[in-house]
Amino acid sequence: MSSLKEIDFRTVDDLVDFIRGRGYVLDFSDRTYSQFFAAELDADIDHPMYATHGGSKGKRLRRFLELADDATAARTLRALWELRSDYVGEGKDPVAGAERKYQALLARLGAAGEVPPSEPAGPAFDYEKVAALKAEVLELTAMAPQKRGYAFERFLVRLFDLFGMKPREPFRNRGEQIDGSFLLHGVTYLFEAKWQNEPTDAKDLRDFEGKLNEKAAWARGLFISHSGFSESSLETFGRGKRTICMTGLDLYEMLERSIPLNDVIDRKVRRAAEDGRPHTAVRDLF
Template sequence: MVHDDAYHWPPELLELLIELVPRLSRSKEGVLGFLRGAGVGEALLAAHRQQLAADKTAISKYKIVRTVLSQINEQGDTGLGVRRELLKRAIEFEDFSTLWPDDRLPAQGLQANVRSLVNVKDAFTRMNQAHDDERAARLAARSAEATRLARRHAKFVALRDRLAALFNEADPRKRGIAVEDVLNDVFKAEGILVRESFALRNEDGQVTEQIDGALEMDGAQYLVEIKWWGEPVEINAMSRHLVRVYGRSEVRALFISASGFTAPAIKESERALSQRVIVLGELRELVVLLEQEGDVANWLREKVRIAQIDRRPLAILGADF
């Protein structure tokens, strides 16, 4: 691993290199060649060449290396490529047999120390990078969640306004169609698969069944019936819906009423629980969910749980759970 400091070598690494690099060449000319091969510019080496040409004893290998390495270490980003290449060559040097006998073991020890120091610093760099990446991921997740919640809030506000407007609709038929659309969009907003109202016809094209809608959640299918009447839903309407459910294998029933249910209708649903999951809900529960921006999917899950375990098809949000 090559140290990747963007500005310079730290003092401890610089001192190790100043001790190591001179030992990797037998001669002063060899040291200059090692430095030139690593990319050190001739401008930094020329004065040393001239000095050696005039008097080979005027300067030592260690003095040359200390001067040149200190200079390239102060070049900041412009010397980054040279520092990387020089460090790479020092770490990857292998043929210690070419060195002076007295330099071989010290050079190997110094190289090991350089590698250890570089690896430690790279480990810290990786840990810091991992920390930064983790923090960035957390911030991104928070931002995504904030965006999701803002979009969900906007959807719920719009749905709440649409539902509130229906209380002023005098035409029962228009109101009934509109509330189906609103509730379908409520379920869609929570990621629940919805099939909107549809009709089944016989071979002659006559309508045999009119279905207000169907839902799919947690792998279960629900046949949906929605009523906005002036009076509670009575047993006949409930029975008709249950017949449609019984005609479909393993399908569950969800019946939502804006005006509640009569006692016989609730009783009929209780009897049906021995064969299918029957869930009754009141429109006011969904009004509360929209106002509180509650979880509609969990609302339905809890009603299913109570229906299955307690054999109660009608459990009211805020009163029973």
């Protein structure tokens, strides 16, 4: 059982029901609520054991937090806070003192010493492995295009793995190809990678965004084009999307300057949230 008290559950309600009212959790539908718990917590929130207080999303969340250990309860709150932060964005938070209340909940759960730091330490920067990846990119340039495309995907999986992002290699859903996925700060990213002679056009970006829109609402996308994106394709693609973009030059700058990949993605996501543009070059971010 978690360390949360009655007053804490009222605080949780305040933090998650401000969009749709009492009994709701953020803007989840029944389907996306189930998907969230399955993907982020490997839990079946629709199980009858979580409905003993009632069947609303808010009451099932409360029962889940009651039954969870402190570490799981804290992980749940962090995942919800991440989504909540995306919803609120840079505007004024509708709940007074929301950040302070959220941190107080984590502090209570941390009193038992079972909760990891709010941001787990990433793997140590391995300069030798980074140097090996830099050499591998140069080797890719000599490959035939089709063979190079698959090798580029495998290279990226190793890159994500180096920075502790738990990559998953290419998979298919109902006939559509997804180049892979990875995790960063508890958020699932789908990614697509292209290495071709011409810059990626707006159609490829729109197609990927379409695949992303069919997935869970909290998933994000990373589109990596070694040859980059023309300015016109980015403008045609539009602003305010769930996809952020990287180029081969971004990868070169990152590896050459020994910038951790997680830092690159963090800054790209923040800049996209601020100006709506899907791509800002690494050299302009660091």
